[in-house]
Structures are given as structure tokens and as C-alpha cells.
Amino acid sequence: MPRPSLQDQRSEEILDAYLTCVARFGLEGATQERIAAEAGVKRPLLRHYLGNRDQMVAALNTHVVDSFNLLTGRLDATLAGITSAAELTDLLFAEDAGNDPRLLLAWQALSVSAAGQPEMRAALLDSLQQFLDVLSAALHRIAPAADPARVRAVAQGISSSFVTLDSLSPLNPPAGWRQELKQAALLLAGTLEHSPRAGGS
Amino acid sequence: MPRPSLQDQRSEEILDAYLTCVARFGLEGATQERIAAEAGVKRPLLRHYLGNRDQMVAALNTHVVDSFNLLTGRLDATLAGITSAAELTDLLFAEDAGNDPRLLLAWQALSVSAAGQPEMRAALLDSLQQFLDVLSAALHRIAPAADPARVRAVAQGISSSFVTLDSLSPLNPPAGWRQELKQAALLLAGTLEHSPRAGGS
DNA sequence: TTGTTATTTGTCAAAATTGAAAATTAACGG
DNA sequence: CCGTTAATTTTCAATTTTGACAAATAACAA
Known part of the structure; x- marks a missing residue:
């Protein structure tokens, strides 16, 4: 052997x-x-x-995408039990969250160089789409009466705040920014709870 | 001569x-x-x-920061005349906006490598801070009665949506995302107009 | 035209990065 | 101990990137 x-x-x-x-x-x-x-x-x-180098980049891409998707899956499971926007933002913006910024930074680095590789681009885009879907689903459970289009918009906004947090990490931004980004996400999610329907009520 | x-x-x-x-x-x-x-x-x-190379990077950094600050200054002047959140988001997320994504992409590329250079890091961070200040000031004019802390949080959220738009551009995201990010910013700004005083849970 | 200065090009050496194969070492079962 | 297979190291060539200087060209004024 x-x-x-x-x-x-x-x-x-x-x-x-x-x-x-x-x-x-x-x-x-x-x-x-x-x-x-x-x-x-x-x-x-x-x-x-x-x-070789090209194969290494491809391997990194799948590794990043897989890791991202894995976290998204875990997040989906975790979000299954929540009932309010506050719980959602607490989970996403927790300081001790195992979420290390390296993953997102590599995701972004790959995304700028993946313009020419259709499969890399597709995988990256799909991983983000899945994240947005998970957020949208959680928001829908919190505010079932909300307009789906608004739910997607809110998910985009929360996602961008979440992403920005890691994106800025290399600059060591002021500590207060984390709380501000978290509060922005909370306020955004709140718009679904308080004014459920688009043109209604 | x-x-x-x-x-x-x-x-x-x-x-x-x-x-x-x-x-x-x-x-x-x-x-x-x-x-x-x-x-x-x-x-x-x-x-x-x-x-040489180091000097080129430094020159690029100041160029990017200066360009960013210039745009921020123009934005400040433009935002002086607005009266509603809708006007603000229309200006920021206009499709034909002269805002080319290169600037932000370079800003981000510099930020990840500027971890070691304190002066570069400071200039980049300051340029973003100025942008946030301009947004905050405009939001304050729109909703003078709003809690300043909430205004800053909303400015962070709008900024992150705005930044995300350019950040994703290399991936050619679905066309609807722009509108969703814009609507997220609009919803966020709306939280200041509709519920002026604190409370925010 | 001539002198002066800035722009532009040409060229080479040094350093860094990568590609790729051969050679060596280590672990495991028989 | 021996054979097999994988891990690891060694080594060299090819390519890319950068640094640096010398030479040539172009514009302008006197």
C-alpha cells in the first residue's frame, strides 16, 4: 500500500x-x-x-464560491428561527461572527479579474444571488405581507451594508462605522415591518 | 525659451x-x-x-483621492438645492451619471494594498468620510428634525448601496439590481422623513 | 540658423515570477 | 528488508517586469 x-x-x-x-x-x-x-x-x-497559475486561480475561485455558499447555507438555517429584523441584523453584524473578511476581499478581487471568464463570473454572481435569496426569504418570513419587490430591494440594501463592512476592513475604519452600518440595515428592514404593502394602508 | x-x-x-x-x-x-x-x-x-513604481502608486493614490474629493464637492453643491429623498437618490443613482466605476474600483484596489502606508490609508479614509459628511448634511437639510446619529447611519447605508453599484460593475450584474439598490437607498432615506425622532429600537 | 530645454525613443541589465522536469525522501503493506 | 506510491525537495530554463541611462527628436526664442 x-x-x-x-x-x-x-x-x-x-x-x-x-x-x-x-x-x-x-x-x-x-x-x-x-x-x-x-x-x-x-x-x-x-x-x-x-x-499552474490559471488552474490555481480557477481552484481559488471555486474555493471562494464554495465557502461563500456554505456560509450562506448556514445563514439560511440560522435565519429560519428568527422573527424580527433586530435578530437578523444582530446575526449579520455580530462582532464575534466567524465571518472573516478575507473571503469577501478575495471574492471582490476575483470579480474584477473574472470579467473575461464567463464561468468564474457566473459562479461569483450566483453565489451573491443565493445570499440575496436567503436574505429575501428571511425578510419575507418576518414581514409576509410586504411587497416582494420591496423585499428584494431591502435585501440588496442589507447585503451592501454587510459587504461594505468587510470591504472596508483593510482601512481599519472607525469603530462606530460597524454600528452605523448595522443600524442602516436595521432601519431598512424596519421599513418592511412597519409599512407592509406598497400602495396599501 | x-x-x-x-x-x-x-x-x-x-x-x-x-x-x-x-x-x-x-x-x-x-x-x-x-x-x-x-x-x-x-x-x-x-x-x-x-x-518609479512606488512613486507611481503614490501618484495614483493622490489622483484617485483628489478626483473623489472633487466629485464629492460637486455633489455637495448639487445636493444643496434638493428637498426630498427622492431627488437625492435620483441624483446618486442616475444611469447616465458621469460617475465612472473605474474611480471606485481603483479606490478599493488601493485600499487593500494601503494597509501598510499610513498616509495613503488616511487619505482614502478621509475621502470616504467627506462623502459621508456630504450625504449626512443633505439628509439633515431634508429632515432637520431627525436624530443626528440616525442621519449618519442612513448616510452609511446609502453610501454602501452607492458603492456596491460600482463595485459589482465588472460582473455585469442583472439590470434590475441598480433599481433595487436605488430603492433601498430611497427607503432608507425615507425613514428619516417619516419618523423624525429617535426611537429606532 | 542656433542654442536651450523638454519630450520621446532606444537599449540594456537586474530582478522577480513562473513553468517544468528530475531526483530525493518518507510512509505503508507485505 | 523490499517494493510501491505519494510527498517533498532540488534544480534549471523561460518569461515577465522593472530600473536606469544614453541618445535622438521636437518646439520655441533670439
């Missing part, structure tokens, strides 16, 4: 180091040398496990 | 090409060769006008 395979484990470790470097230096700034140093391995191992 | 200087003009042209490349390829992906091709000049001219 051969030596046991570390293919999956090593691939994960390297992809995580790749993710870190992309979040910190951008996609083109994440050189193989930096990734290898971050992962604590020799450079040729990157090629061994993930292939 | 010497030959007339094209220093300012050429520098602007090159910086604009630099901006384009950074928006499309990221900061590290904007190689001098790509910039030169985009600007329609030979590569050594970049060095002649903007200096």
Missing part, C-alpha cells in the same frame, strides 16, 4: 494561504512565493497540488 | 490610463507595459513623468 494521501488536506491548506494573500495583496499580488511562505511549504508544492 | 512643457497634460493622461488598468487588472496587475499601451505612449515615459 502506498503512502497515505494528503491531497485534500494540503490543497485546503494551500488554498487558505492563497486566500489570505489575495485578501492582502490582491489577485496579481498573490505571488506563488508569498503563498508558499504563507502556507509554510516550498513553492513547487503549489504546482504539484493545484497546477 | 524652451519647449513648452506637457508635464501636467501627460501626467494626467498617464494617470488616467493607470486608473483604467487598475480598475481592470487590479493594482499589481497594472503593469507598466499595460499602462503604456493604454496611454498610447512608450513605457519609459511613465518613469519620466511619474517616477
